[in-house]
Amino acid sequence: MTPHRPMPRSLARLLLAGLTLAGAAMLPLTAQAQATKIKMVLNWKYEGPQAWFFIAQDKGYFKAEGLDVEIDQGAGSAASIPKVASGAYQAGFGDLNAVIDLASKRPAEAPVAVYMLYNTPPFTIVVKSDSPIKTPKDLEGKTVGGPATDAALKLFPGFAKLTGIDASKVNITNMAPNLREQMLARDQVDATFGYVTTVSFSAKAMGMDPTKDLRFIRYGQYGMDLYSNAVFFARDFVKDNPKAVAGFVRALNRAIGEVIANPDMGMDAVMKREPLLKRDVEKERLLFTLRSDMSHPEIARIGLGDVDDKRLAKAIDILVEANQLSRTPTPAEVFDRSFLPPRDQRPSKLF
Structure with a gap:
């Protein structure tokens, strides 16, 4: 039987260094996998x-x-x-x-x-500044538009109940989000649903001044402190x-x-x-x-x-x-x- 010979120290050090480097190289992959x-x-x-x-x-x-x-x-x-x-x-x-x-x-x-x-609460109904709609009740008989997924639109039944609006008398129409402010400006709708911030800046991008050209009927002002x-x-x-x-x-x-x-x-x-x-x-x-x-x-x-x-x-x-x-x-x-x-x-x- 051939006698066992111990590994030279230099070779052992090389192998150990290689294993250490391989382990270090795998650390990022392990971390990424986890x-x-x-x-x-x-x-x-x-x-x-x-x-x-x-x-x-x-x-x-x-x-x-x-x-x-x-x-x-x-x-x-x-x-x-x-x-x-x-x-x-x-x-x-x-x-x-x-x-x-x-x-x-x-x-x-x-x-x-x-x-x-x-x-x-940012939820609002927006009208033009010269609109005859002054209070929530004035929305009856009017057309209000908004994207189907708009949160203010989805909350409207609750807002109507709190403010005494007969929701059956409000005509709600849907439009693409990018058309909301355009349709309001062109009087294709009487009012729109939205967030105050979103509507303000979309109107501003169209050249409107939201502080002068628009009025906001905010849900929070009528008891919906959501x-x-x-x-x-x-x-x-x-x-x-x-x-x-x-x-x-x-x-x-x-x-x-x-x-x-x-x-x-x-x-x-x-x-x-x-x-x-x-x-x-x-x-x-x-x-x-x-x-x-x-x-x-x-x-x-x-x-x-x-x-x-x-x-x-x-x-x-x-x-x-x-x-x-x-x-x-x-x-x-x-x-x-x-x-x-x-x-x-x-x-x-x-x-």
Whole structure:
């Protein structure tokens, strides 16, 4: 039998170094393989007030949390909810009231909101400044238009009930989102549904001055003190991937703080995705959204991202009664604050 000869030390060192290098080379592949994939659908086409999602993606904040996030454009704040409920997406940004509606009808399918952004109700009915429509009741006998997926349109039955409108006397017509302001300007409709920010900037892009040419009948001024757009996840995904949800929220919250501090940086990320946008208009839209849609006084107390349970419960009751829903979801069914970063790490003041 040939006697066993020990391996020369130089050869052993070479083999050990090779194994170490091979292991190091595989680390990025291993990390990539372990990343949790999240497909997210936005509320609308690319625009300024989505900057924080893009910053979290571009600066690697999602990646640092072990996430591989893909972000798609949306088709309306209410339209993103069924896309997540169906399983086509794991996450979305859209109208919390559509989540409440689905939670009442099909609770097992309804997504769960985890971070509230639009804490002031942006829902509105828009008329021209010289319109004879002065109050909600004046809408009777008139034609009001809006995209089929528009959240304000979907909330109209509730608004009508609260304000004493006979909804059967209001003619509602649908149009493509890009035609809304044009049809109003040309008197093809008497009024339109929409978000204050969206309509204002779409009108401005047409050469109108929304402060002079338009009037806004805001739902919040007539008792519908509702929350609006939030980040939400599929219910099953929340149950099966709690660490991924918490990581996503952490990354997003960090990006929001940075965009608030440096809006121009946020606009760089937006323009990277859609170079044909008008940068100055989108920056103005971003700042307007921060002031108008995200600065409810409650954030000084509870911080951006959270909700007031009493206010949310009241909002749920308004929707259930106004839309004659068969079941009243609890606040905990539609919003889960357990994934939020600590209070002192979330914005308390946006300006």
